[in-house]
Amino acid sequence: REIGLERTAWFDGRADTIASTTAALDYLSYLSAEFHGDWELTLAAYNAGPGRVRRAIQRNEKAGEPIDFWSLPLPEETRAYVPKMLALVSLFKEETPVLKVPAAGAGAGFEQLDVGLRISLDKAAQLSGVPETELKRLNAGLLHGVTGPKGPHTLYLPAGTSQAFMARLDAADKDELFSLPASHDVVAGDTLSEIAHRYGMSQRRLMDLNALDNARIRIGQTLAVVDVRGNAKTD
Numbered sequence: 001r002e003i004g005l006e007r008t009a010w011f012d013g014r015a016d017t018i019a020s021t022t023a024a025l026d027y028l029s030y031l032s033a034e035f036h037g038d039w040e041l042t043l044a045a046y047n048a049g050p051g052r053v054r055r056a057i058q059r060n061e062k063a064g065e066p067i068d069f070w071s072l073p074l075p076e077e078t079r080a081y082v083p084k085m086l087a088l089v090s091l092f093k094e095e096t097p098v099l100k101v102p103a104a105g106a107g108a109g110f111e112q113l114d115v116g117l118r119i120s121l122d123k124a125a126q127l128s129g130v131p132e133t134e135l136k137r138l139n140a141g142l143l144h145g146v147t148g149p150k151g152p153h154t155l156y157l158p159a160g161t162s163q164a165f166m167a168r169l170d171a172a173d174k175d176e177l178f179s180l181p182a183s184h185d186v187v188a189g190d191t192l193s194e195i196a197h198r199y200g201m202s203q204r205r206l207m208d209l210n211a212l213d214n215a216r217i218r219i220g221q222t223l224a225v226v227d228v229r230g231n232a233k234t235d
Contacts, residue, residue: 003027009210009224010148016141017156018112040069043085048078110138111162115153115169120146127172128165130158143211149183149222186221199225 003023005013013019028042031050035041045053056072065071069082091098115124121139125132136145138156147153157165184195192215196206203215209224217223 003030008148009212009222010143010146011141012143012211013141017110017138019141038069040082040086043082044069044072044074044078047081048075052078109159110156111159113155113157113162113165115147115155117174118147118149118151118153119155124155124157124165127168128157128161130161134158144209144224184223184225186217186219186223188219190217190219191215192217195223195225201225 001007003026005019005023007013013023028046031042031045032039034050035045035053041053041057052074053072056074057067060067060072121135121142122132122145124130125135128135135155135157138158139145147155184199186195192206192212193203195217196203199206201209206212206223206225207215
């Protein structure tokens with residue numbers, strides 16, 4: 001949350017390739033600025049947290065000791081993490097390649113597509129001809145294998161498949177295609193147990209369906225109450 005990653009009942013930005021990579025780069029930029037461009041301290045803070053690195057610096061300053069990375073009292077994992085990163089960079093810089101990095105090859109990668117309508121990954125697999133397992137891997141941020149009720153309706157498809165997908169989508173029967181999860185908007189007085197009873201499922205199942213860690217809900221929150229194939233979940 002602190003670095004802007006979205007997490008809802010339908011989407012977890014930590015598992016989304018673009019969102020998580022962008023957040024990681026933004027976080028590294030922020031840490032680099034905080035530690036005045038010292039990338040050893042930046043990487044240490046990325047691994048151990050900036051608070052721990054700041055406390056280590058303050059401790060050494062009070063003791064009159066150096067405040068460079070190599071002099072700080074940091075966790076063993078962090079003290080190994082930074083040298084490993086520096087060693088990796090050094091290997092990449094060798095004139096004679098030490099590491100053999102496989103080429104991506106033609107057709108590698110993925111495309112980002114705004115479908116414009118709500119869709120589940122099983123239906124997207126039917127339209128694209130891409131195995132559902134591959135779409136789940138590419139779209140790991142979709143917690144229930146379906147885009148959220150209010151969007152955005154973004155899918156990642158293997159490179160070179162989006163044009164055919166959109167052509168089939170335009171020709172598809174939308175009523176049949178989009179029989180997707182029903183949802184419940186929480187209002188004053190709602191409790192999770194009452195909502196679960198209303199839709200014929202256990203509270204545990206309702207929590208699992210919405211990636212909830214506890215029974216606390218808030219007014220205005222949207223809860224999924226039907227699975228991705230349109231069937232009420234009963235236990």
